[in-house]
Amino acid sequence: MIFDFAALPAAQRYFQMIQTLMPRPIAWVLTEHESGSYNLAPFSFFTAVCAEPPILMLSLGLKTTGEHKDTRVNLERSQHCVIHIPDRNMLDAMNASSATLANDISEVEQLGLALQPFDGFALPRLRDAKVAYGCKLHEIKEMGAGPQSLLFVQIEQLFIDDEILEPADHGRIKVDAIKLDPIARLGANEYGFLTDITHLKRPD
Numbered sequence: 001m002i003f004d005f006a007a008l009p010a011a012q013r014y015f016q017m018i019q020t021l022m023p024r025p026i027a028w029v030l031t032e033h034e035s036g037s038y039n040l041a042p043f044s045f046f047t048a049v050c051a052e053p054p055i056l057m058l059s060l061g062l063k064t065t066g067e068h069k070d071t072r073v074n075l076e077r078s079q080h081c082v083i084h085i086p087d088r089n090m091l092d093a094m095n096a097s098s099a100t101l102a103n104d105i106s107e108v109e110q111l112g113l114a115l116q117p118f119d120g121f122a123l124p125r126l127r128d129a130k131v132a133y134g135c136k137l138h139e140i141k142e143m144g145a146g147p148q149s150l151l152f153v154q155i156e157q158l159f160i161d162d163e164i165l166e167p168a169d170h171g172r173i174k175v176d177a178i179k180l181d182p183i184a185r186l187g188a189n190e191y192g193f194l195t196d197i198t199h200l201k202r203p204d
C-alpha cells in the first residue's frame, strides 16, 4: 500500500509516521517553572543530532490552546533541562506525566517522584532514572505549520547509574541495555521493551 502524503490530512500523515518510525526513545524532560515548581513531560520526537558539540533534539507541537508547551516556555526562560531515559518501572508515571496540567502544577509532585541533586547542575534529576542528561539550551528552531518547535540542547553532564555499567574494550565503560530496560515508543499507544540483543562487529 502506498500512502500519498500530499493527499493525506496532516493528522493521518502524523499517524502513519509514528506507526513506522519505531522504536523511538523517550525523553522524560524536567524543567523549572518560574514559580520554582518542576515540570515533567515525555517526548518521543527525540534524537541525538551532533557529538561535537553534544546536542540532543526534541520536537514539540503546541498545546490544543495554541500556546507553547510548558517544556519550551520553561526551557527558554531558565535555559536548562534534565532529560531522563525512562525504564519499564516508570511506564505508568511517564504516561501520566503527559497529561495537560496548569503550568505551575508539578507533575513531579503529583506523581510522588523523588528528586536528587544533580551534582553541580542547575536542576535536580529524578532519583530513580538510571540515565539523566543535564542540558543547556543551544537553539530553538521553528518548523512548518503550527509551528513545531525544535529544541536543540547541549549535554553538560551525564549521570549513569553504576548498577547498569560494565567494563568494555579499550578501557571504556558500557551500558548494559537490558539492565537499563528503556521504554520504546511504538505506534498508536503501544510501547516495547528490549528482550533480544545481538552483537555485530562493524566491517573495517
Ligand SMILES: Cc1cc2nc3c(=O)[nH]c(=O)nc-3n(C[C@H](O)[C@H](O)[C@H](O)COP(=O)(O)O)c2cc1C
Residues within 6 Å of the ligand: 026, 039, 040, 041, 042, 043, 044, 045, 046, 059, 060, 061, 062, 068, 069, 070, 071, 072, 094, 095, 097, 098, 099, 100, 101, 185
Ligand atoms: C510517550 C509519549 C511521547 C510524546 N511525544 C511527544 C513529542 O515528541 N512531541 C510533543 O509535542 N508531544 C509529545 N507527547 C505529548 C506531551 O508529553 C504532552 O503534550 C505534555 O502535556 C507536554 O507537557 P508540557 O506542556 O508540560 O511540556 C508525548 C506523549 C507521550 C505519552
